[in-house]
Amino acid sequence: MTGETPSRAHIRFDGVGKEYPDGTVAVGNLDLDVAQHELLTLVGPxxxxxxxxxxxxxxxxxxxxGRILVDGEDIADLDAVQLRRGIGYVIQDVGLFPHRTVAQNIATVPGLLGWDRHRTRERVAELLTLVRLEPDVHGPRYPHELSGGQRQRVGVARALATNPSVMLMDEPFGAVDPEGRRALQTEFRRIHDDLGTTVLMVTHDIDEAVLLGDRVAVFSQGGKLEQLATPAHLLARPATSFVDGFIGEARAVKLLAVTELEAQDLDGAAGPGDPHPSVTLGATLETALGVLAAAPDGSVTVTDEAGTAVGRLTPAGLHTALRRAVTANGA
Structure with missing residues (x-):
């Protein structure tokens, strides 16, 4: 990134509750810390x-x-409008202005903050490139001229326009078709790794929660926090019967998607020019399983990032890797 310096924040929920006048409890006495740079997914029915x-x-x-603190400052003491301008916000239906171009949509908050045209134009181009849209092609278009996935990418770019320290995402990919949704998830994970913005993402989809989150917070009715854990720990060791039921029966399959292949999982050696299908060390077990399932003789070559063969993966090795993940997370 050549533009705005990456920013991030620590968020603290200190005894936070929300009860409506009719007695409905939406959130009950929540204590929760969200670390700088963390992508925390919030999941539940x-x-x-x-x-x-x-x-x-x-x-x-x-x-x-209760209180909500951002970098130690109580947000109740801040001007609400200024607070919102410093926080990225992405929702399911994107909310782009239909009569403004893509570039104008992304430039909305910079305009409110008084950025000059040159700085704004550079930032818009930078962000469109970041979300893998072409500035000269997509910038002049209007939202109705884009696909659903493209509109969602523009929504992410708009939320990042002033490099917010906090980004809030409420079912951001829920309206996109399954294939496009997985592509957007992968892209957003890449963007987050590059920028390091602190992100809270709401989803109802446990698969999305464990795929994207550094940690996952599982809530039940009334805003009760049932478990807060890394994806692997959550899948390997649900803390309550509610979490176990919410995850569902395919826990092992989900665990494949969040566990990486390590050198200790390999069986045997692979030499130069090995004709077997290959997978890269550090790939998810889900990816390795897909390659392994298609291998003619039930084994695949494993390479390092430079493409050098470092070993071979067999079904026994994959089982060992899965058991390692379960054991490492206390199950």
Whole structure:
């Protein structure tokens, strides 16, 4: 990135609760720390307070108890409009202005903050490139001229326009078809790794939660935090019967997607020019399983990042890797 310096923040929920006048508890007495650079996914059924919690961070909803601190500062003491301008916000239906071009949409907050035209134009081009849209091609277009996935990419770019320290995402990929959704998930994970913005993402999809999150927070009705854990630990060792049921029966399959292939999982040696299909060390076990399933003789060559063969993976090695993941996470 050649433009704005990456920014990130620490977020602290200190005894935060939200109760509506009719007695409905949306969030109940939550204590939670979100680390700098962390991508925390919030998952749970409808009515578990995920979106309410998210909207309390930018004060679209005010808590009825507790405090929310960003880098030690109580957001209740800040001007709400200025707070929102410093927080990226992406929702499912994107909310692009239909009569403004893609470039004008992305430039919305920079314009409100008084950026000059040159700085704004450079930032728009930089962000379109970041989300893998061509500035000269897509910048002049209007939202209705884009696919759903492209509109969602523009929404992400707009949220990143002023390099916010916090980014809130509420079911950001929910309206995109499955193939496009997986591509967007991969792209956003790459963008987050590059920028390091602190992200809270709401999803109802446990697969998305464990694929994207550095940690996953599972909520039940009334905004009760049932478990907070890394994806691998969550899948290997659900803390409550609610979490176990929410994850479902395919825990081992989900664990494949969040566990990387390591050298200790390999069986035998592979020499130069080995004709077997190959997979890279550090690939997910899900990827390795796909390559292994298509291998004619049930084994694949494993290479390092330079393409040098470092060993061979067999079904026994894959099983060893999965057992390692389960054992390492306390199951």
């Amino acid at each position: 409808s009515g578990s307070g995920k979106s309410t919690l998210l909207r309390m961070v930018n004060r679209l909803v005010e808590p009825t108890s």
